[in-house]
Amino acid sequence: MNASTHAALEQEIAQLIIDTLNLEDLQAADIPPQQPLFGEGLGLDSVDALELALALQKRYDIRIASDDRDARRHFATVASLAAFVASQQAACAH
């Protein structure tokens, strides 16, 4: 994946977060790719994580196992989510 498609995916995921979690008045640009989504960063919590996982699965047709130990790492930032989605899509394409 080249840099511009990666940036586009990050922007798309930031927008998905805003739409899914109903973060009115926020723009995709308000969620920098490296900003932590949970806790001290954007301030999302565990219910948001579940909601987001559902939306990602629907949108990108990927599977996120509920017992995936790496989930916490994948969900850390917009950048890590984009990388995760890209890798899942690549895996499915093979």
Place this chain on the structure above:
Amino acid sequence: MIAFRLEGWRAWAPGLESADDWQTWAQSPRVMPDDAQTQPSCAFLPPLPRRRLSRLARMTLETAWPLCGEDEQLPFVFGSRHGETSQTLTLLSDIVERQPLSPTRFGLSVHNAIAGQWSILRGQRGESSAIAGEADTFEHAVLEAALQLDAGASSALMVVAEELPPPTYAPWIADVPFSYAVALRLGKLDATMETPTGDHWQLRLDRARGDSPCALPHALNFLRALLTHETAFEHTWKTRRWNWQRTR
């Protein structure tokens, strides 16, 4: 018999937000057009705390918010006969279509969820109740708030909120012509108070004599009577006749 001082009120419906809007509406009450989308902004909350508020929750918070002081703890009563019909229908539809349920929607699909959100967002640690009655849920909410006064609170906050039901439910829900929320702040009547403010009201329950039900939802008719300075009126539902009187 219940007696209380009305310390304040706020109300919201589509197209009716300010006290002036309601004053005009009270002179000639009409059914407000409701697109089931228009909702209060709750601009006093940042986007993150606002994200899980349903339309009914926003209506409740928007009206209750200014009636509670910054450092005040007030008993809270949430009354709604039908609750979140649109949220319920969405959840049920997802089940029928074998779609996963939204964790947020599911987590908030209890009648006291809005009272809980009020408690969290306003840091209220006192009593709160969520009730659902029949078409006279309004009077039962007043009763509940009056019981809080009787138990020692000097003031109590109550909100009655209803949302226009989705068309699927329309054949069974006849008492919500449009979405509305009415918040009242009730105060204890104190004979020793030298300069009492606000109107004094009495509510008495009698047996109905076959009177016809009120054309408006009871909370809205109370508001209409309040704003048009009516001094006495009745709300009848089944065997119950609620007798309202303004005493000063």
